Each structure stands twice: as structure tokens, then as C-alpha cells.
Amino acid sequence: MRDPPWAATTYTRIQWPGGPSRVGRACHGGGGFPMNRTLQALLAAVSVLLLVAGTALGKAGGVPAIPLNNEQETTGATGGGSGFFSYTIDGDTLCYTLEVTGLTVAPVAAHIHPAPRNVAGPVAVPLATPSGATGSSAGCITAAEGGPMTPAELAAIAADPGDFYVNVHTPTFPGGEVRGQLK
Known part of the structure; x- marks a missing residue:
């Protein structure tokens, strides 16, 4: 051949x-x-x-990944912590992925808060806490469940995401160690 x-x-x-x-x-x-x-x-x-x-x-149809760092925090957090938050809204459901790296210690909470850049706000939506000082979490929250997110909060996030931010709380910085404004 x-x-x-x-x-x-x-x-x-x-x-x-x-x-x-x-x-x-x-x-x-x-x-x-x-x-x-x-x-x-x-x-x-x-x-x-x-x-x-x-x-x-992140997921198809999602917004670009939102960078998280301590420069955006209003708590005076220092250190080299960083991360990314990506999310999608589909009907009455918000799905997200949260990744952090280099935090001072393992986080104790993560939330979405209503407030513009450089302003602290109350907790609006609790998120699953990343698994360690370098770790991740993901989940979907449905507003119709009557759970931790109301339909009005979801509608506000969808209408004007820049009026909300995500931050991750640690024992070292209980007000938040890293933060990122939604897009």
C-alpha cells in the first residue's frame, strides 16, 4: 500500500x-x-x-464575572484577598457562582447588599459561604419560595444591578473582607 x-x-x-x-x-x-x-x-x-x-x-446569558477585592470594601479590610462573582437571573430564580482566594481566614458569610459603590448596605440576599480562605460556592435562589429573597428584591437586582454589591465576611473583617459591585 x-x-x-x-x-x-x-x-x-x-x-x-x-x-x-x-x-x-x-x-x-x-x-x-x-x-x-x-x-x-x-x-x-x-x-x-x-x-x-x-x-x-460564568453561565450562558450571564453578566461578565464581577471582580471582588478589598479596595472596594468600606470596612478598611486589608490583605490580598480577591475573587469573582457571576450570576444569571432567569424568571424568578437567581443562580450564582462565588469564588474567593487569599482571604485572611475562612469566610463566615456572603451576601448581596443594596447600596451604591463606597456605601455599606443591609443584607438583602444571603449566599452560600465559600468553603475556605480559598474556595467557592454556588447555588440558585428562587424568589417564589418565599425564602431569603423576595420577588421585589429580585426585580430590583434585575432592573438596576449597579445598586447592589456582593461581599464576603470573615472573622477578621466581620463587615466584609472583599466586595464587588454588581453589573
Whole structure:
């Protein structure tokens, strides 16, 4: 059986550390076409771009991930804590993902509060607490359950998310260690 025409001209140079280089015919595992380095680099770049875009959007239809840090806190929190909050609203349900890293200690609470930037507000919606100083939590809260979020609060978040913020509370900073304004 003869090799396809392109197989005769596709070679790969192999350089072993400390050894001679060898030139041999590329193996393509049963057919297809050879991928040159430009195409490989392009596919790798597209893959990374899709991964970053998927992370930034959280779930389909969600807002971009909201950065959390202590510079946005009104409590005077210091340290290197940071994180991301992403959410979607679908009908009467708010689904979210909360990730934190580098907090001073494990968090004790996380909430959505009604207040503009640089102002502290009361708790509106309790969230599941991330699992550690570096950890995450996720969940869905339905306003129709009569649970921790009322239909009016959900409607207000959907109508003007910039009037709300998320923060994560720790024993070191009980008023909040990291915060991010919703978008």
C-alpha cells in the first residue's frame, strides 16, 4: 500500500537533549491532513480565548464575572484577598457562582447588599459561604419560595444591578473582607 502524496513530504525533526537530531516521516494516525505550526498555534490561541471567555461569562446569558477585592470594601479590610462573582437571573430564580482566594481566614458569610459603590448596605440576599480562605460556592435562589429573597428584591437586582454589591465576611473583617459591585 502506498502512502498518500503528502505523507512523502511531511517530516518532523526530533532533537533529543544531548543527542543527535533525527528526521523521520510524520505519523498522522490513520489519515487526515498534516497540521503546520501556524495552524497549531492558531487553534491553541482560539482554545485559550474560548476558555477565558467562558470563565468570564460564568453561565450562558450571564453578566461578565464581577471582580471582588478589598479596595472596594468600606470596612478598611486589608490583605490580598480577591475573587469573582457571576450570576444569571432567569424568571424568578437567581443562580450564582462565588469564588474567593487569599482571604485572611475562612469566610463566615456572603451576601448581596443594596447600596451604591463606597456605601455599606443591609443584607438583602444571603449566599452560600465559600468553603475556605480559598474556595467557592454556588447555588440558585428562587424568589417564589418565599425564602431569603423576595420577588421585589429580585426585580430590583434585575432592573438596576449597579445598586447592589456582593461581599464576603470573615472573622477578621466581620463587615466584609472583599466586595464587588454588581453589573
